[in-house]
Every structure is written in structure tokens, then in C-alpha cells.
Amino acid sequence: MRAKPATETQITHRRRLWLYAIVGLIVLFLIAPSLLIVPLSFSDSRYLTFPPPAWSTRWYAAYFGAIEWREATYVSFAAAMLTMLLSTTLGTLAAYGLQTLRSRWSVLAYGAFTLPLVIPAILIAIGIFLFYAQLGLNSTLTGIVLAHSVLAIPLVVITVAASLNSYDMNQEMVARSLGASRPWAFLTVTLPQIRISVISGALLAFITSLDEVVISLFIAGGDKATLTKRMFNALRDEIDPTIASISTLLIALSVILLGLSQFAQLRSKK
Amino acid sequence: MAAGVGSTIGTDNLAPHQVGRNAAALRAQERAEQWMLGGLALPGLLLIGIVALAPIVWLFWLSFRDADGMTLAHYARLLHPSYVITLASTFELSFLVTSICILLGYPLAYVIAQARPRIAAVLLLLVLFPIWTSLLVRCYAWLVLLQRRGLINTWLSELGLIDGPLQLVHNFTGTTIGMVHIMLPFMVLPLYASMRAINPDYMRAAANLGASPAKAFWQIYVPLSRPGLAAGIVIVFVLCLGFYVTPALLGGGRVMMWSMQIERNVSYYGDWGAASALGVVLLVLTLGILWLLARVIGFDKLTGAR
């Protein structure tokens, strides 16, 4: 039986096995490190050696038991929720306004929205730090949310604008001809149809805030230290094995959020 | 063309169609609507502008000032050997990481682009997964794996390949490995997008005309994937230039990157002049390289605007 060709140049899968093997290793390289932390977090050893001498949940107990970790977790999640809400609202409105306007200004504005993704994070971080120092916004939840939103809004704008691009704006026109005002037409006709991308943007905003390191290092001080800041410091000083348990929990969260996002996208293509 | 009721002196220099019934009111309505729509983007723009962009302008200004007034001293100091070494090692690491990402990323993107939709979806998910995982978690994973008693060293000595544990982390090697891990998805995704857009008819035509599979690949496919490759290279390179977390954690103090110099000047020395000068240089380099890419593949593809 002739093997089915894999490409237009008539190469079969069998002859490219070496390619698939290499790619498999690369994929392993991408996935394995994060996943290996999971079993290691249940290791009893302080040094997380492999194989672990014994199994235990002591590092989870250390995480939940320490007040600094609990506080940091609260700060990070609160900041992530608020960032998600703020960025999704502002970003969706901005994307809608720019897409509907279609003038020279909208192209410029669009570029301005992508600037935070282009400028190195360390530069944004020290700029915000300096700015906040004048206003006393360092080490406040408000300050953290605003700073994280700077990074999250562009992501929401890009996500929602892309979906608006392939959306038929005629429908809003029809809704308006039937008697709906612009805001009502947006709410009842457009928003339900772009809600997948809005949700994607929101999840992206959430995870961006939760995982944000560099800016938080500068502006999230004192009792408003984020989880990321504490983890960073702990990693710098010594490899605190508690981080293994936190990592596992964060990985689980990532899997759930990524799954949700993909699920939402799949459902929209029913 | 009859002037409508209500036309007044002072409208003489308007074109005929601008003077007419309701002309002024219609113009005003149109303007108001434009402002309203544009105004939707205003809150977001203001937030970004005030919180992030204005301070950077301020930093730019600060880089030219010290206690006595305007000066270029901060920039002059950057010519000091230690800064030059930092710049060199930053570029060195960025080049190395980018090159490795090309080597690893191209085959991966190629296989995903050619795979059946189901398999491609799974592979893409696996590539996306690291991006959705916390940066610190991934750095930590490498710290654990590469440490003296970590997984890699344990396996290598069990396989008899080494006599003693290798110093794989807290140095340049560990930093490189970690950075490649972080940057690889950013190389794969634009490459994949570009490869997907390659019309399979080109490859069929090449085969038809007698090209061997290898030739068709190198002469047709690779050049067609150039936009995605260019985008990937620039994105990864630019990210590496300004990267802070991974070198700070995996470098063990032996790797000094430009971003770390910035951080040190702020946190340790409180020298805002030096830090802002360093920052400005980094920004100029970043924007310069991006501008080059925009020239090569077109600005609209970069921002994704319509």
C-alpha cells in the first residue's frame, strides 16, 4: 500500500519521521519543564532533587500557612480581577470606536495603543515608578491596577479589533433602521456577536496582570507586594521550595484559563 | 446653485455645496458624531498616555539633566567600558537566543502549518501553553532542572555521560536555555501564520516543473515564509534586548544585561540620570529595529490595523 503523501511535493510521512522526531523533542522542551514541577512539588526534599526521597505536601502547607504568601496572593488576584474589568471595558470601547470611525486618526490611535507592547517593560516600569513616587501611588492597589492595565488594554484592543474587522457592521445599520439608537444597537446586536473575542481579551488581561513581574517589582511594595514580586525575591535569595507548590497551582490555573479561552473560541465556530 | 435660506455673508469662500439648506447644521452633526466615536477610545488612550507614555517622555528629559542643568554627561558615561561590555553581552545573548529560536522554531512552525487541522490545533495549544504559564514558574522550573542536583545532571550522570555535575545554571548557559524557552513561542507563532498563508499551488507548481522536494523547499517555500520569519526574528530579538527577569534569575550575577543595569541604577544607586539615559538608548534601539522591520514588510501588517 502506498503511503499517503504529506506534502504537495509528494513526500510521505514515513520519510519525514526524522523531522517529526525532532519537532517532538522541541515540543517536549517547551512543555516538560513546567510539567515536571508538578510532581516535584510533592517532594519531601528541600532541594527538590530527582528522584524525590519521599512524597509530602509540606510545601503546600508552607504556602497556605504563611501570611505573606496569602496576602500576596490576595493582592495579585484582586489586581488581576480589577485589571481585567478595567482593561476589557476601556479596550472594547476603544476598539469599537476606532473601527467605526475609520479616519486617519484611528490608525494613529491604534498605533498608540500598541506602544506599551513595543516599549521595553523595564523602561515602562521605572517611568511609572518615578511618576507614582510624585503622587504617592507606589504600593497601592490602585497604582498596580492602573499600571497593569497599561499592558492589558493593548491586548484587549488588538483582540477585539481583529474580531470587529470580520464582523458585518451592516447589522448595526439595520438595527438602527429598525429604531435602535447607536448604543442600543451595539449592546443588542454587535456585542453578542463579538463576545467571544471580548471574553478572550478579558482572560488575556487577567493572566497578563497575574503574571506581570517587572513593573510589579518596582511599584508593588510593602504589604501590597504581588505574588510575582515575592516569588521573584524568593528565587533570587535562595530557591525556596514553597515556590514549587505555588508554581503547580499557577500552572493549573493557566491550564484552566487557556482551556476556557480555547473552548470559547471553539464554540463560536459551531 | 441656489443658496438656501439662512446663507450669510462670510460664506463666500466656501464651495457651492457647502452653502445650502441645513449645510451648517449637517456639518456640525457630522463633527459631533466623529468626536463621540473617537471619544470612546479616549479613556484608554488617556490611561496609557498619562500612566506610561508621559513618564517616559519625562525620563527622556531627565536623561539630559543633572544637579547643575542640561548635560550630556549621562550619555558620555555610557561609553565607559563596563557599559560597553554590558551592551556587548546583551547583544551577544540576543543574537544567540534568536539564532537558536530560528533553528528550533522553523521546523516546529513548518510541521504545524502542514499538519491536519486537528493535530495542528493540538500542537498550537502546546505552543501557547508556555505563554499562558507564568514567566516566574518557567524560570523556576529551569532553576530546579538545571541545578547541580537537578534532573538534567542526575540523568546525565546516570547515563554515564558526565563524571561530575555540570554548572548549567547561574551562568550564561542557563540564561540562554531559559531565554530560548521563553522566546520560542514568539518565533513560532508569526512563522506559522506566514506559512499558513503560503498557497500550496506554488509547491505543486514547483514539483510539476521538476524541482526535487528539497529544492522546492529551499527555493520556493523558505523565501515565501520570509515575512513571518522576519517578524519572528525582530520580535524575539527586541524582546531579548530589553529582557530582565530571566537573566536576573538564571544568570546568578554573572550575566549583566542592559535592563539589569537600568534596574541597578534605580534601585541601588538612585541615579535617575544614568538609568534614564540607559533606558533611552534601549528604547531607541528597539524602535529602530522595529522601524526597519516595518519598512521591510509594511506597517499595516505590524500593527494589524485594517
Added chain:
Amino acid sequence: MTITTISLPISIRDVTKTYGRTAALDNVSLEIASGEFITLLGPSGSGKTTLLMVLAGFIRPDSGEIRFGNREVTLIPPHKRDIGMVFQNYALFPHMTVAGNLAYPLKLRGVDRAAVEARVARALDMVQLAGLGERQVDQLSGGQRQRVALARAIIFEPRILLMDEPLSALDKKLREQMQIEVRHLHQRLGMTTVYVTHDQREALTMSDRIAVINHGRFRQIDKPQDLYERPNNRFIAEFVGESHFLPVEVRGGVAYFGERAIRLAEPPRHTAFAQFLVLRPEKLKVIDAADGAELNVFPGQVKEFVYQGESSLLYVSLADGQPIAIRQPAGSAQRAPPPGAPIRLGLAPADTIIVPPEET
């Protein structure tokens, strides 16, 4: 102005819309009677859709005035104009069922649930889609979607209906069927309807009046029959109906084709020197050598016979090479001489039309 509870007259006065240097609408004016079905007919880019959008309020003119009945609506936003509109691509809401689509404008007007259900059912009935209320939009065929779009536009009983080439996406048979259905709907409901199309046959079929528009200006506004029988110029004659044209010179009220004077029923309406004789294929007749004393006779040579089912086209070239065509209905009287055969075509004076070229 007749204002009733079911229809409103429309008054368009001096409306201009310029894009850069081009005038999409050039100071156009039109009075539409209450309950009239008027078609804006023109080639693409003529401004017909622009005018419709101005009526709807989606495009703001640079100047001018629009009135619905006594009410000036020029500055009123689209959602307050209370008009029904059917778009070219239907634009049904995919995230709602058919019933949801129909209920949308009613809910906006605060109609209570029971009344909504009743009116939705009645609207579905009126467009022969009874019982399909719970279907999703993507489960419908093109023709069904068009009917839903139509039902949605009239369910709230607007007194003005605007339609932008609504049938252009349908295949020929369905289109012709829908043309008649739309006509019936108009007769039944009686609202003033402005219909946009580039298809002259469609316009002739459906309209009370046709307004031919080109380059942003009205060229002729007339009843279909008058437009067809008495076009103002060559553009109209060419656009509405098939024709061939013979160049004629008009001197002293007589039209000369070469040396010969054309027998006319009345003097040419225009005084221009260089004009055209309009030859409608169905008005020409094949005549034998002996006949045709009172007709205008054009001798020529047969070029091609094209069978078209219910009728046929016979292409003939005249002595000087001018091509003309004659349409004959199928039947015993149909003549199909072989190519190259000599033939004589006749045109009655009553069927002659002399038109000037289009003014720029």
C-alpha cells in the same frame, strides 16, 4: 400632500453630497406621492444608493432638505425616522431566531409580549413563511432570508419603505417571483416605497414611477410605459430596454438617415442636429418585397439567428454595415432566413423614437 395612517409623501429638495471632487448627488430634487412605488434606476455609481442612504439617514448630505409628510427629517438620526429598510445582503441577526429578528423592532417600540407574538405570526404569514419562527437564520435559504428581511422591515407598519437592490442576490426565477410578491405586498399595505435597482426590467415590472439617475442627477422621471416609449435621450433609451441606434440628422423638423427622410408620427421633440433613431427589436417587422409602403424600410443582410425560447433575435446588418436586430415571438409567423440572405425590415411611423445624445 396626502398624509394617511399608512403612508407618507416624501419631499427631496436640493440635496447635494460630494466626496472629494465627485458629486455623488448633485442638487437633486424629487417629490414622491403618498403610497407611491417609485424606483431609483441607474448604473452602479450613479448615486441611487447614496440617495436612499440619505433618505434613511445613514449618509448626511452636504446640504438639502428631506421631508416625510410635514416633518423635516434632514437632521433627525436614522433610528428616529420610523422607516422600514431592506438591505442588499438582508443583514439578518444571526444570533437570533427568525421570530427574534421580527420581534426586534416591536420590542424597541414597547409592544407587549402577546401582541408581539401575534404580529410576528401575522408577518410570517404575509411572506409565506408561516411556522418558521423558531428557525435559526443559517438554516434558511436565500429566498427565505429575503422574505424574513422584508417581514422585519414592515412588521412595525412603517409609512415609508426603502429597499436597496434586495433581490440582486437571488437567481432569476426566484427574483421574478419575488418581484411580483413585493408588488403585491405594496398593493396590500400601501406604504410609500422607494426601490433601488440597476435592473431595468425589474424597475419596469414593479414601479408606479421610475426615476432614472446617472452621475448624481435625475435624467428622467416618468411612468414605466412613458419611460420606455418616450425616452428623453440616448442614455435612457439604451439603459431601459434593448435598442439599436441609427444616427440621424434633424433639419427643419425632419429626421434624415443619410439621404432618406424617416417617416415619423410627430416631429422630433428635440432640436439638436445630430440625434438617433431608436430601433427597438420588437417593433421591427420582417416585410416582403411588395409590402411596406407606409413603413420605414431598412434593407439589409441576415447575420445571425439566435433562438431564445419564447422569442428569437435576428441580427441584420444594413447596407452600410450598421447592425440592428429584430425580435420575433415564437410561432408560425417567425421568419428565420439563412445568414447572408437579403431581408427587409420595417418600422411603423408610430413606433419611431428620435432621441438626442445624453447631455453631460
